[in-house]
Amino acid sequence: MAEKKKPAKSLRRRVTRKNTKLVFDKYEMYREAVQSPEVDVEFFQKAYKELRGRSAEVFREDFCGTFLLSHTWVKSRPKNKAWAVDIDPEPLEYGRNHYWDELTLSAQKRLKIFEGDVLTGQLPEADIAAALNFSYFAFKKRKQLKLYFSNVYGSLRKKGLFVIDAFGGTQCTDAIEDKLKRKGFTYFWDQENFDPVTNEAVFHIHFQPAGHKKIENVFTYDWRMWTIPELRDLLDEVGFKKTHVYWEGTTRGGLGNGKFTRTEQGEACDSWIAYVVAEK
Ligand SMILES: C[S@@+](CC[C@H](N)C(=O)[O-])C[C@H]1O[C@@H](n2cnc3c(N)ncnc32)[C@H](O)[C@@H]1O
Structure with missing residues (x-):
């Protein structure tokens, strides 16, 4: 997933230490540490219902990686159809090998995988298109991001919605490393730098499987x-009629509670995540 291109190699690295062999599955750890497809799919349907008064059927997942969201979408309702788009054959192959067989025959028929570039390819038509886990942050030039947003606009059905997520907060301008324990491994989110002139930053994910050395980058x-505001301006420029921000609520302890509501006013915090939803 937006990682540096490395020479082709097996998806599973063998690491031997203290006579124990570890089969290292980076996509499985990524899924456990970072992804919550059920929460996202519930949010998509809630937003579509709220803004369009009915349920959406056709979903497109741009930058889909292992297409876990599309997989969850087709499983969640018998009429749901999904398109999953990614430029890199490696995560697509992983999804085919690991998630495809979990689907019923009917769900398999309703999920189509498309290897291509969201900037240049003809994107399949959808009620909802989504680019999550900040994948579009890889487009650093305004012109490039505008081209992508414009491509999405053209691909949406008449009442279509485009959903992206964004993150920020004072913590995102610090070079810090966060650590989270997960079952069988530790996950590290490492911010290498932040440049206030360009607003660019480099992040790494490291994993340390229990009883083994940390595997960096x-x-x-x-x-x-x-x-x-930059995103809303761009979405407006390419033709979207309205944009909405869904901001996350907080627990009593001051952490994000996973519940997103529409608002025109955020709040200053160390770290925040929001969805931006654009109406065609
Ligand atoms: C950070 S991963 C996100 C994976 C998944 N969406 C998620 O939520 O975890 C970014 C993905 O975007 C893909 N990607 C990068 N540039 C792309 C492009 N121009 N067109 C299509 N996919 C692209 C990468 O191959 C990678 O799988």
Whole structure:
């Protein structure tokens, strides 16, 4: 996933230490540490219902990686159809090998995988298109991001919605490393730098499987930290009628509670995540 291109190699690295062999599955750890497809799919349907008064059927996942979101979408309702688009055959192959067989025959028929570039390819038509986990942050030039947004606009059905996520906060301008324990491994989110002149930052994901050495730079992201007003201006410029910001609520302890509501006013915090939803 937006990591540095490395020479082709097996997806599974063998690491031997203290006579124990570890089969290292980077996509499985990424899924456990970072992804929550059920929460996202629930959000998509909630937003579509709120803004369009009915349910969406056709979903497109841009930058889909292992297409876990599309997989969850087709599983969640018998009428749901999904398109999953990614430029890199490696995560697509992983998804085919690991997630495809979990689907019923009917769900398999409703999910189509498309290897291509979201900037240049003809994107399949959808009620909802989404680019999550900040994948579009890889487009650092305004012209490039505008081209992508414009391509999405052209691909949406009449009442279509485009959903992206964004993150920020004072913590995102610090070079810090966060650490989270997960079952069987530790996940590290490492911010290498932040350049206030360009708003660019480099992030790494490291994993340390229990009882083994830390495996550094499993995924690396070289991003421009787009701000919400910049994104809304661009979406407006390419033709979207309205944009909405869904901001995350907080628990009593001051952490994100996973519940997103529409607002025109955010709040200053160390770290925040929001969805931006654009109406065609
Ligand atoms: C950070 S991963 C995101 C994976 C997944 N969406 C998620 O939520 O975890 C970014 C993905 O974008 C893909 N990608 C990067 N540039 C692309 C482009 N121009 N067109 C299509 N996919 C692209 C990469 O191959 C990678 O799988």
